[in-house]
Amino acid sequence: MNASKRQAIFERLCAANPHPTTELEYRNAFELLIAVILSAQATDRGVNIATRKLFAAANTPEGILRLGExxxxxxxxxxxxxxxxxxxxxxxxxxxxxRHGGEVPDRREALEALPGVGRKTANVVLNTAFGYPTMAVDTHIYRVANRTGIAKGKTVREVEDRLMRWVPRAFLQDAHHWLILHGRYVCTARKPRCGACPIYDFCEFKDKARYADEAPSAG
Incomplete structure (x- = not known):
C-alpha cells in the first residue's frame, strides 16, 4: 500500500469519527491501567460492568490494597x-x-516492569492517559492492518513497528483507536462488513467484493 492511500484511509476514518477513544470507562491513569489489565481475554463491556462497582469502592493503589486480594x-x-x-x-x-509514590508512571520501561503489564497494555496507557503517539496492537488491529494492507506483518511487533513508521504523523495519536473500532465493528474476523466499510475503495483485501452486497461510494 502506498503512502497516498494510507493518507486517504485515515482522512476517511477521521472524518467519520473525529475524536475516537477507548470504550473502557476510566477517570484517571490508574483506573485506565486497571481496566486495561482486566480487559485481557475479556470484553470492554464486561470490564466496565465490574469496574463501575470496583472503582466506587477503591480507585487508587492504596485503596485497592486496603480492599485486599x-x-x-x-x-x-x-x-x-x-x-x-x-x-x-x-x-x-x-x-x-x-516505587512511584502511588502514581502511574508515564515511561514505558516503568510500566512494563509492573506485574501483568506488557507492551500492549503500556502502549494503551501511554497513548490514552498520557497522550503519546503509541500503537497498542491487539487482535483487531493486527487483523485490520494485515487484511487491508495498511501494514502487513507476521508478528504483533512487526505490525506495530510498521504502523508507527507508515501511519501519517497527523493521525498517529488516534490511529490506535480508529483501527480497533474498525476491527471491532466493521472489519470483523469471520464476516467483515465490507458493504458498510468507509474505506472500502482503498482497502486491498482481495476478497472484499465477496463480503460486499454493494460497496459504498467514496466521500
Missing part, C-alpha cells in the same frame, strides 16, 4: 482469569506505592 476478587469475579488478574493487580498496586 479477596475483596478485589469479589469485584472482578465475572471477568475471565480473575484470580490471576487479582494477584497481578495487587502486586502492581504495591509496586506503584513503593
Amino acid at each position: 479477596a475483596g478485589l476478587r469479589q469485584h472482578i469475579r465475572t471477568i475471565g482469569l480473575f484470580n490471576s488478574k487479582a494477584k497481578n493487580i495487587m502486586a502492581t498496586c504495591e509496586a506503584l506505592v513503593e
Whole structure:
C-alpha cells in the first residue's frame, strides 16, 4: 500500500469519527491501567460492568490494597482469569506505592516492569492517559492492518513497528483507536462488513467484493 492511500484511509476514518477513544470507562491513569489489565481475554463491556462497582469502592493503589486480594476478587469475579488478574493487580498496586509514590508512571520501561503489564497494555496507557503517539496492537488491529494492507506483518511487533513508521504523523495519536473500532465493528474476523466499510475503495483485501452486497461510494 502506498503512502497516498494510507493518507486517504485515515482522512476517511477521521472524518467519520473525529475524536475516537477507548470504550473502557476510566477517570484517571490508574483506573485506565486497571481496566486495561482486566480487559485481557475479556470484553470492554464486561470490564466496565465490574469496574463501575470496583472503582466506587477503591480507585487508587492504596485503596485497592486496603480492599485486599479477596475483596478485589469479589469485584472482578465475572471477568475471565480473575484470580490471576487479582494477584497481578495487587502486586502492581504495591509496586506503584513503593516505587512511584502511588502514581502511574508515564515511561514505558516503568510500566512494563509492573506485574501483568506488557507492551500492549503500556502502549494503551501511554497513548490514552498520557497522550503519546503509541500503537497498542491487539487482535483487531493486527487483523485490520494485515487484511487491508495498511501494514502487513507476521508478528504483533512487526505490525506495530510498521504502523508507527507508515501511519501519517497527523493521525498517529488516534490511529490506535480508529483501527480497533474498525476491527471491532466493521472489519470483523469471520464476516467483515465490507458493504458498510468507509474505506472500502482503498482497502486491498482481495476478497472484499465477496463480503460486499454493494460497496459504498467514496466521500
